[in-house]
Every structure is written in structure tokens, then in C-alpha cells.
Amino acid sequence: MPNEFDLSLINALQLAPRATWAELAPVLDADPTTLARRWKRLEDDGLARIAAFPRRRVMARRHLSYVELSCRNGTVERVAAILAEDRDTLSIQFVAGSHQLMLTVVPGGGLADYLLNWVGGIPDVVSYRVHVVTEVPREAYLWQVRALSPGQRRRLRALAPARRDSPGNEHVTELDQGIVDLLCADARLGYQTIAERLEIAPTTAARRINRLLRDGLLGLRCDISRAHMGWPSAATLWGTVEPEVLDSVPDLGDRVPEVRLCTTIAGPENTLFILWLRDAPDLTRVERRLLEELPGLRIADRRMTLRTFKFMGGVTDADQRFVRSVPVQLRSPDDR
Numbered sequence: 001m002p003n004e005f006d007l008s009l010i011n012a013l014q015l016a017p018r019a020t021w022a023e024l025a026p027v028l029d030a031d032p033t034t035l036a037r038r039w040k041r042l043e044d045d046g047l048a049r050i051a052a053f054p055r056r057r058v059m060a061r062r063h064l065s066y067v068e069l070s071c072r073n074g075t076v077e078r079v080a081a082i083l084a085e086d087r088d089t090l091s092i093q094f095v096a097g098s099h100q101l102m103l104t105v106v107p108g109g110g111l112a113d114y115l116l117n118w119v120g121g122i123p124d125v126v127s128y129r130v131h132v133v134t135e136v137p138r139e140a141y142l143w144q145v146r147a148l149s150p151g152q153r154r155r156l157r158a159l160a161p162a163r164r165d166s167p168g169n170e171h172v173t174e175l176d177q178g179i180v181d182l183l184c185a186d187a188r189l190g191y192q193t194i195a196e197r198l199e200i201a202p203t204t205a206a207r208r209i210n211r212l213l214r215d216g217l218l219g220l221r222c223d224i225s226r227a228h229m230g231w232p233s234a235a236t237l238w239g240t241v242e243p244e245v246l247d248s249v250p251d252l253g254d255r256v257p258e259v260r261l262c263t264t265i266a267g268p269e270n271t272l273f274i275l276w277l278r279d280a281p282d283l284t285r286v287e288r289r290l291l292e293e294l295p296g297l298r299i300a301d302r303r304m305t306l307r308t309f310k311f312m313g314g315v316t317d318a319d320q321r322f323v324r325s326v327p328v329q330l331r332s333p334d335d336r
Contacts, residue, residue: 002047002229005030007147009038010048010222010229014144015156017050017187017220027155046321047225050187051312052180053090054106054330055219056136057170062332063111064133066265066272067119068099075124076100080309082122087329088114092309095236099129102236102303108332131265131272137246138253138262140312141221143276145229146257161213169215175200177331179208180218184313184327187220218330223312226276227320233277234260234305237287238269241297246271255293258286269300280304 002010012024021032028035042048054062071079076094080101083089091104107114111132119125148156178198182189194205212218226234246252246264253259261274275286283302291297307320314322 002042004147006038006042007145007229009035010042010224011145011147012152012156013039013048013050013222014141015148015153016159017222019156019159023159024156027152046317046319046323047228049223049314049322049325051221051223051314051325052183052187052328053141053219053221053312054328055216056139057216058218058330058332059106059133059136061170062106062108064104064106064136064263065111066131066133067103067105067115068097068129068131069101069103069119070099070126070128071101072124072126077309079122079124084310084315085326086118087327089310090313090328091311093234093236093305094307094309095303095305097301097303099127106328108329131267133263133265135264136262137250137264138259139219140261140274141219142253143260145224161210169211170217172212172217172331172335174331176208176212177329179205180212180330181327183209183218183220184325212330221312223314223322225316225320225322231276231278233280233282235275235277235280235283236303236305237273237275237290237299238301238303239271239273239297239299240269241271241294243270245294245296249293252293256286256289258282259290271297 008028012028021035024035025032069079080092080094083092083103088107089103089105093102094100095102105114115128115130119128175198179194182194182197191202191205195202198205226232249255252262258275258277259273260276263272264270265272273290275283277283277286287299308316310316313326313328315324315326317323
């Protein structure tokens with residue numbers, strides 16, 4: 001288990017993923033060298049990583065969806081290994097339920113092509129079920145380990161780059177994608193290092209990264225191996241709730257801290273919640289809290305996560321530690 005200092009460092013990077021160690025040092029009351037060393041240990045042990053991910057504007061135009069797969073007996077790991085290499089398949093969970101695998105996908109070539117020519121071309125996939133996301137009331141990057149004081153959190157939020165209120169340029173160039181590929185491997189790479197690898201000026205690297213972040217196309221978040229960091233259980237709830245009820249609780253993640261993600265979906269149920277739990281029995285308590293906060297909510301199904309094969313581009317091993325990254329595809333055919 002991590003100690004309190006590790007959790008504080010992770011919480012700081014959840015709020016300001018690219019802040020320098022010198023900027024973080026006074027907030028965490030630690031030496032910059034110590035912070036760098038502790039973070040490297042967490043990364044090397046596969047316990048934490050800074051992930052680059054497409055923000056909701058990119059996900060909306062590329063039909064962010066959940067795809068549930070049923071596989072032939074004995075082939076789940078093989079199918080997961082094939083899917084893990086795909087840039088458009090962000091996350092892969094092995095779940096207890098009517099289907100074995102649950103994927104989070106943002107298909108750049110279109111959802112139909114992804115299902116017919118990619119998933120449909122894997123012989124061991126028997127069937128699939130699709131849920132297209134319509135809105136994301138609670139984004140996953142907002143979830144925190146809650147190890148810092150309110151004052152520390154305010155200071156760290158001031159270090160994060162400001163986002164544009166109005167829609168900006170959505171075009172993603174080949175150079176932008178090259179930068180994204182590097183950030184997916186190490187989102188804390190310095191501008192000078194990125195410039196040297198792509199043979200551009202450091203000012204160009206800084207300008208491109210800041211635009212992607214400011215215009216809401218790219219996001220950065222600090223992900224953890226929850227099995228080793230105090231949240232060994234996870235669950236997905238499928239339910240139905242009136243849209244105005246959901247809109248009336250914009251701070252749902254603050255009221256129910258176990259809610260990591262909330263999306264609305266097109267299908268028999270209109271809402272999906274992903275919960276991170278201290279243990280499996282805690283699901284009942286958290287479900288009661290959701291019913292209190294969202295009057296009229298009806299839970300239709302519950303799925304416990306048994307294993308994670310891939311998490312926002314980070315491939316994990318059997319011990320649920322991050323071992324490598326598969327870059328996300330921010331650039332779509334429309335950008336070419």
C-alpha cells in the first residue's frame with residue numbers, strides 16, 4: 001500500500017499533471033528532488049502514470065461508446081490482447097455479467113467501421129452490444145484520491161493551464177498527433193525533449209501542447225493502479241434517471257466520492273456510472289447514496305470488474321500494474 005506522501009503526490013499530479021517539481025515542492029512541503037524520485041518509483045512499479053486522453057469534444061464527434069463483448073470459452077485474454085494494441089480502444093475491462101469484456105472506444109474511422117471491420121473480424125468474438133455516449137456529466141479525470149487539504153488543492157489548480165470557454169479550433173495536425181504520441185508515453189516530457197525528438201523548436205512544442213489543452217481537445221490525468229492503491233473493487237451501474245434530475249446535481253462526484261465517471265447513453269437505460277470501491281460489499285451503500293442524490297433513479301444492472309487489461313491507453317499485467325502505453329489517436333480522417 002502507498003503511504004500518505006505518495007497519495008499526496010498523486011493527488012497533486014491529478015490537479016496539475018505537468019507542474020514542475022519546483023512548483024509542487026512548496027505546496028507539498030518537500031524537496032523537488034525527493035518528489036521526482038518518489039514519482040519515478042511509482043511509475044517504475046507500475047502503480048501510477050500520467051495519461052493523455054481525448055477530451056469530450058473529440059469523443060463527441062467520434063461517438064464515444066461502450067462495447068460489451070462475448071467471447072468463446074478460453075479466448076477472453078487472447079481477444080483482450082488483440083484489442084489492447086488498438087489506438088481507438090481506450091480501456092478494456094473483464095467484468096462479471098452477461099458479457100465478458102467491456103470496452104471504452106472512440107473510433108476515429110467511425111463506429112460502424114470499428115464494429116464491422118475490426119471487432120467483427122476477430123473470430124473469437126461471438127456477439128457484442130453497443131451503448132453510444134450522449135453526454136458526460138462527470139468526467140473521470142475529476143476523480144481524486146483526496147489526500148490534500150482544500151488550501152493545497154486551490155494552489156495546485158492555479159498551476160493548471162486555463163481552458164477556453166468558447167469552442168476553439170478542432171483541427172489536429174500530423175505534428176499535433178506526434179506530440180500526443182510522446183505525451184501518451186510520458187506526459188511530463190519537457191518542451192525541449194519533445195522538440196528534440198520531433199525536430200521542432202521548443203516554443204512550437206509549448207504552443208501546440210497548450211492549444212490542445214486550452215481548446216479542450218486533449219486532457220492529462222494521473223491514473224493509478226487501483227488494486228494496489230486502496231480501491232481494489234470497481235463496479236458499473238446501468239440505470240435510468242430523468243435528465244433534469246441528473247442536471248440538478250452537477251457536483252455528484254463530490255457528493256458521492258466513489259463515482260469516478262457518469263455518462264448518459266442511448267439505449268434501454270440512459271445512464272451509466274463507474275464506481276471505485278474500497279471493497280465489494282461497499283457497493284450497496286454507494287448505491288443507496290446515489291438513490292438519495294438522484295430521486296427517481298432506477299438501477300437496472302450491476303457489473304463488478306474482475307480484471308483490467310487496459311486503462312485509458314495504459315496496458316496492465318496480471319498483477320494490475322501498468323507496463324506500457326498505447327498512444328491514443330486524436331487525429332481523425334477529417335483532419336487530413
